[in-house]
Structures are given as structure tokens and as C-alpha cells.
Amino acid sequence: MSKASKQKRAKVLFQRKQKGKDGQQTQGGKIHSELSIARHPKEYGKPEEVRKKRLQELQEKQRLSRERELMKRRSLDSFQRDILERQREFEQRETEMQSLEKHVNFENENSRKAYYREFKKVVEASDVILEVLDARDPLGCRCPQVEQAVIQSGTDKKIVLVLNKIDLVSKEIVEKWIKYLRNEFPTVAFKASTQQQNKNLKRSNVPVTQATAELLGSSACVGAECLMKLLGNYCRNLDIKTAITVGVVGFPNVGKSSLINSLKRARACNVGATPGVTKCLQEIHLDKHIKLLDCPGIVMATSTTDAAMILRNCVKIEQLVDPLPPVEAILRRCNKTQIMEHYGVPDFHTALEFLALLAQRQGKLRKGGVPDNDKAAKSVLMDWTGGRISYFTHPPETHTLPTHISAEIVAEMGKAFDWEELEKGNQEVLAVSSCTDVQMGFYMATAGMTQGGQEEPPCDLEMEGALDEVESKDETESMDDDQDPEFGPMTVEIKAPRAKTGGSVDAAAPRTLDLKDIWNVDPLQQGQALVAAGKKRKKQQKRADKIATKLSDSLTTAMNFAFSDI
Numbered sequence: 001m002s003k004a005s006k007q008k009r010a011k012v013l014f015q016r017k018q019k020g021k022d023g024q025q026t027q028g029g030k031i032h033s034e035l036s037i038a039r040h041p042k043e044y045g046k047p048e049e050v051r052k053k054r055l056q057e058l059q060e061k062q063r064l065s066r067e068r069e070l071m072k073r074r075s076l077d078s079f080q081r082d083i084l085e086r087q088r089e090f091e092q093r094e095t096e097m098q099s100l101e102k103h104v105n106f107e108n109e110n111s112r113k114a115y116y117r118e119f120k121k122v123v124e125a126s127d128v129i130l131e132v133l134d135a136r137d138p139l140g141c142r143c144p145q146v147e148q149a150v151i152q153s154g155t156d157k158k159i160v161l162v163l164n165k166i167d168l169v170s171k172e173i174v175e176k177w178i179k180y181l182r183n184e185f186p187t188v189a190f191k192a193s194t195q196q197q198n199k200n201l202k203r204s205n206v207p208v209t210q211a212t213a214e215l216l217g218s219s220a221c222v223g224a225e226c227l228m229k230l231l232g233n234y235c236r237n238l239d240i241k242t243a244i245t246v247g248v249v250g251f252p253n254v255g256k257s258s259l260i261n262s263l264k265r266a267r268a269c270n271v272g273a274t275p276g277v278t279k280c281l282q283e284i285h286l287d288k289h290i291k292l293l294d295c296p297g298i299v300m301a302t303s304t305t306d307a308a309m310i311l312r313n314c315v316k317i318e319q320l321v322d323p324l325p326p327v328e329a330i331l332r333r334c335n336k337t338q339i340m341e342h343y344g345v346p347d348f349h350t351a352l353e354f355l356a357l358l359a360q361r362q363g364k365l366r367k368g369g370v371p372d373n374d375k376a377a378k379s380v381l382m383d384w385t386g387g388r389i390s391y392f393t394h395p396p397e398t399h400t401l402p403t404h405i406s407a408e409i410v411a412e413m414g415k416a417f418d419w420e421e422l423e424k425g426n427q428e429v430l431a432v433s434s435c436t437d438v439q440m441g442f443y444m445a446t447a448g449m450t451q452g453g454q455e456e457p458p459c460d461l462e463m464e465g466a467l468d469e470v471e472s473k474d475e476t477e478s479m480d481d482d483q484d485p486e487f488g489p490m491t492v493e494i495k496a497p498r499a500k501t502g503g504s505v506d507a508a509a510p511r512t513l514d515l516k517d518i519w520n521v522d523p524l525q526q527g528q529a530l531v532a533a534g535k536k537r538k539k540q541q542k543r544a545d546k547i548a549t550k551l552s553d554s555l556t557t558a559m560n561f562a563f564s565d566i
């Protein structure tokens, strides 16, 4: 080996040695540093944070540059792809919504079955069944299946029809309906209390002949005396010593719970303007002789059209999939001029056109300013179910017994009741309801006269439907009257706007008198009126005080501000 190569080899060996030392040092250093990290994490936390931050910055930069690149490459094609993507997303959401609606229907079906089970329990447990009917459409909310179930369970059980909400129709119509319905079962005219408080619900004890219009148009219950007498007579006639059970059944929202509360004079059951408030059987002890059973509203009429069911307030408006058909049904029955005036819309030819105009007027618009017809339709339906569009049906001219009732059953059912007393009671109640109508002045068109005495054309279904003109003008757009044939002749009126009731939407709230008007009130009612007027004055005073405080506060702030500027 030459000297040069020896030197070279020694150099390489030396370098290797050095490297090995370095490696050991590094290794040792690493171990040491890892240990240090484990021992003092805070000491080494900072550089990690810096690294993390840098990494984030880098990622952000990359994202931005990617986006920039994408924007550069963006063309018509990508736009189109974008649109298609969004459309696909929209369709997916639509199908999800549809399945949700199906789910809602399924739930409805389930709750309907559950309600039916509750109803069966009520029928089994009751001696007397009060079938509550809405006076505006008694046949529409009558349930033959209910009556059949009661009849089949033995003639020991009696049915009494309660014509509730008589304050919402004229005396003549109530009279006609009572005359019609008593051919089948004893019928009681009733107006449930619509007060909101929990206790001391008003029940008019003042003889009807002495009651003022203010009292009669109030939220107090009328007809409870007559109903109580009827039940009392039933106990007496059958010589019942123990308590009787009275089941209260009927369509949703006809006022079953309100009736029970009125009899109990307390808010024993929940009441609401939407269907399905009562969900299960509820027992209320009226006194030691009478036990009442509240039952969820039952709808068994599967043959009725959706529109008819919606207009009878059996379906929750918020859950409606297609609110157009019931609105068409309303428009067919309404006076077009009244509708135009009430909603402040110009002339229209179809229900869709009306809804588009209404949506525009109410500012119910979708993206791009497209009128939201669905929302507008639902607002009209809320007016209907909330009683702002009032309606009533007319009883058939002649009476024929329904197939499920025979003359023997009618005779048997009526035996236990005192018909004369019932007749007298109904007459008293009707005297009240006639005054209510005069005070409300709503059914001018039915009577054919305005309040001012001017002749007005009758507002009947066949004569003045808002869409009648449409039908004659445009056959393709015409709406078939047979769509909801279950509604008999019906009169529809738009109510004049009035002060908020604060209670039920249906209720006719009395105007609170001013203190100076107390002298004009019947002496019997002066005490009550005085209390109400006092309350009203206090409220006004409070409001005035509030406004004054607000004004002085804002003035002080303004002045402070002005002075600080000087």
C-alpha cells in the first residue's frame, strides 16, 4: 500500500469515526430532547404552535391558490355543472320534505286510531252521550258512526245533541236546526264560555229577558241551565240515585272542552282554536251526581273531501300540503266584492290569481319576488277557521231519518228526557242569541238588509260565489261545485274588522264601556260594567304614564347630547 493511499484510508477512517460520534451525539441529543419534551412540555410548546400556525397559513395559501386557479378555469361548463348540482340538491330536499309529509299523515292516522280507542272508552263508560255539533254546520260535523256505536251498545245509553257556538249564527238558523235535529234526538242550543281565566267562568244567571246586549255578546256561557236541567230530569225520570256519567263527544274543535269548562265554571280542560287539543280521555266531576268525560275530537268520515275536512277545522292548517282546494271552495261561496274589499286586492278571475295578488299585497314573496301563493292561501284559511270569515249552512227543507236511526230508537232515546222543559230552555237561549246577532250585525246579507236598511242581494252559494264569473267566462279554469258536495247550501260573510278579543278567536268580545257610559247600562249590570270600566281606565292611565316616561327620557337624552356638543 502506497503512502498516499494509506493517508487516504486513514482520512476516510477518521471521517467515519467522526460521523459515528456525530450520529451518537444526535441520537443522544434526540433522546435527550424527547425526554425534555416529556418533562417540560410548556418549554417546547411554543415552537410547535408556531409550526402549527405556519402549517395553517400554508394550507390557507394553498386553498386560495386552488380557488384562484378554479376561478380562472371557470367557464360556462362549470356554471352549468353548478346549476345541475344545485338542482339535484333541491330535488333531494323536496323528496325529503315529501317523506316528512307522509310521516305527518302517518302520525295523523296513528293519532286518529288512538283517539278512536279513547272514544270507545267514553261510550262504554257513559250513560248519556252529548254529541257536540258546530251550529254553523251541524250536519257536516255530525258523526253517524258515533251514534251507531252508542245505539249498538244498548238503548240504556242516551244521545243528546248539543248545538254549540250559536253565537256565530242567526236565531232563525238555530231555530231551524233545532227543529230539524229534534226529529232524531233531544237537542240543546248552547254557547260555551270563551273566557281565558282558570276560575269563575261566567255563566249567565240573569233572566234572558233582562240581559243587556253587552252581556249577551260577551264571552259568558249561555244554555248551561237548560242542559243541566235536562240531565237532572234524566236522573229524576229514571230514578237514578247514584252519579251518572256523561260523555262529551264530537268532531275536533266543535267546543267539547269549552262546554265542559262552562258547566264546571272553571278551566278544567285545555281549549284551543286548532284541532287535536284534547288527546286523551279526561274525567271531570261536575258535582256528586254528574261526572263528565272529555273525549278527543274524532273524524271518521273517510268519504269527505280534503277541502271539506279542512273547512271544518279538522286538519291543522300548518300541516297542509295543498291549501289551494279549500281556498277555491271558500271563494266559490264568497261575495267577490267583499273579498276584494276585505283583502284589498283588485279584481281577479281565478283562485290562483287571487292568491298571487294577496301574496303581493301581504308581502309574502319567495326568492326573486315570486308571490308565495301557499302562504297567502294559509292566511285565508286561518281567517276561515279563526272565524274572521263567518259562514253557516242551511238545514234541508224536509227531514228524513238517517239510515242508522229508526223511529223506535228516536222514541226510546227521547223517553228519559223532559221535552217540554227542553223546549222552554231552548226558547230562552234563543232569545239571547237573537240579541247577540243584532249587536254583532254580521249577518246582514242573510237577512237581505244592511244595518242602514238598504236592500242587499242575498249572499247564497249559488248566487254570489266569487268564482262564479270565472266559471261562466273560462271553462278550463272552472272549479267543479261537486268537488265538495257534502257541504249543503252555505252562506259566507266576511266579518267587519273589530278589536282583538284577547280570548278565543271565535268569541264575540264586548266593548268595554267608558266610565261616563255606565249610566246607560242596565242597573243589573252596572256593577260589572263599573269594574270593567275602572280596569280600562287604569290600563289607559298606565299606558299614558309609560309614553310620558319614554318621552321625557328621550328628551333628556337629546338635551344631554346637545349640551355636551356645546
Ligand SMILES: Nc1nc2c(ncn2[C@@H]2O[C@H](COP(=O)(O)OP(=O)(O)OP(=O)(O)O)[C@@H](O)[C@H]2O)c(=O)[nH]1
Binding pocket: 164, 165, 166, 167, 168, 190, 191, 192, 193, 194, 250, 251, 252, 253, 254, 255, 256, 257, 258, 259, 270, 271, 272, 273, 274, 275, 276, 277, 278, 279, 295, 296, 297, 298, 504, 505, 506, 507, 508
Ligand atoms: N264563539 C264561540 N267559540 C267557541 C264556542 N265554543 C268553543 N269555542 C271556541 O272554539 C275553539 C275550540 O274549542 P275547544 O273547546 O278546544 O274544542 P274541542 O272540541 O274540545 O276541540 P278538540 O280538543 O280539538 O277536540 C276554541 O277557540 C273555543 O274558544 C262557542 O260557543 N262560541
